[in-house]
Amino acid sequence: MSKKIACIAVVLALLVSVFGCSKKTMELDPQLEANLKGIVKMGVCNEVYTKYGLEPGVSVDKIDARDASVKDYYKLLFTATGSYTVVADKGELYTGTFTIDGHWEAHGGGTGECKLTAPKNGLKTLPENPVVKETEAAADTTATTEPTESTIYQPLTEYINANTSSMGRIVEKVYESDVNQDGSPDLCVTVIYGSGIISSAIVVYDVQNDKGYILDERMSYDYTILGASENVVAVCRTPYGKDAKTYGTLAIEGDALIFVEKEETGATVSAKDG
Numbered sequence: 001m002s003k004k005i006a007c008i009a010v011v012l013a014l015l016v017s018v019f020g021c022s023k024k025t026m027e028l029d030p031q032l033e034a035n036l037k038g039i040v041k042m043g044v045c046n047e048v049y050t051k052y053g054l055e056p057g058v059s060v061d062k063i064d065a066r067d068a069s070v071k072d073y074y075k076l077l078f079t080a081t082g083s084y085t086v087v088a089d090k091g092e093l094y095t096g097t098f099t100i101d102g103h104w105e106a107h108g109g110g111t112g113e114c115k116l117t118a119p120k121n122g123l124k125t126l127p128e129n130p131v132v133k134e135t136e137a138a139a140d141t142t143a144t145t146e147p148t149e150s151t152i153y154q155p156l157t158e159y160i161n162a163n164t165s166s167m168g169r170i171v172e173k174v175y176e177s178d179v180n181q182d183g184s185p186d187l188c189v190t191v192i193y194g195s196g197i198i199s200s201a202i203v204v205y206d207v208q209n210d211k212g213y214i215l216d217e218r219m220s221y222d223y224t225i226l227g228a229s230e231n232v233v234a235v236c237r238t239p240y241g242k243d244a245k246t247y248g249t250l251a252i253e254g255d256a257l258i259f260v261e262k263e264e265t266g267a268t269v270s271a272k273d274g
Helices: 002-019 030-052 130-139 154-163 263-267 269-273
Strands: 057-067 075-087 093-105 108-116 169-171 175-177 186-193 199-206 211-215 221-228 233-239 246-253 256-261
Touching: 030 057, 030 075, 030 093, 030 108, 030 169, 030 186, 154 169, 154 186, 154 199, 154 211, 175 221, 186 221, 199 233, 199 246, 211 256, 233 256, 246 263
Parallel strands: 199 221
Antiparallel strands: 057 075, 075 093, 093 108, 169 186, 175 186, 186 199, 199 211, 221 233, 233 246, 246 256
């Protein structure tokens, strides 16, 4: 009997070795989890935009990661699930889900296959490639020539492109708030960027004076907009590699965009409404 048990143990060990069953699910530290979420969001955003021509909002529900290292080479594989939303014509909100595979290695990370469910609004499904319809409308000489959201945001987009890394970039919801207190609304947005190391910065664009500002302390602090009212932008500051959070607002001092610590901002409901 003991010989049989020993043989079974040897067979199981071989199966584990061959099929990689020994690779255990990893518990992610906060910074690594934030980096993986950033990679996931970039992958899903690219997939949704390519298929539907609209920028999505992405929420990551779960990340399952396992050690896939060989010898001393640090590497892990992960699968993430979550949901995404897109705003279509007439302000209709469509939602869908995703599953995406990715990897994290010593030199950075990336995503593989991304499976999407079609975004729906009730029983209605968002049609694919709405960009084609927009192009056809632009060719119609009877179409309206009023400024579109894309042309209004063009200077902001150009400033972001010139001042943040092009190696992966997510531009989140744009808020309007009078940060410089000149009586005109400024465009405010969180920009997540990077490859391997993911950073979160805030860009404010003064449309009235055609001038941009950026609050970016890569590998020291990450900054995220929580929401905004007419005159206040609520911000969360997180030290790189740590989970501590500090709340505050934005201000312009001289030619610099600065973070003004105000812990009560984190509990301000109106600021979170956006």
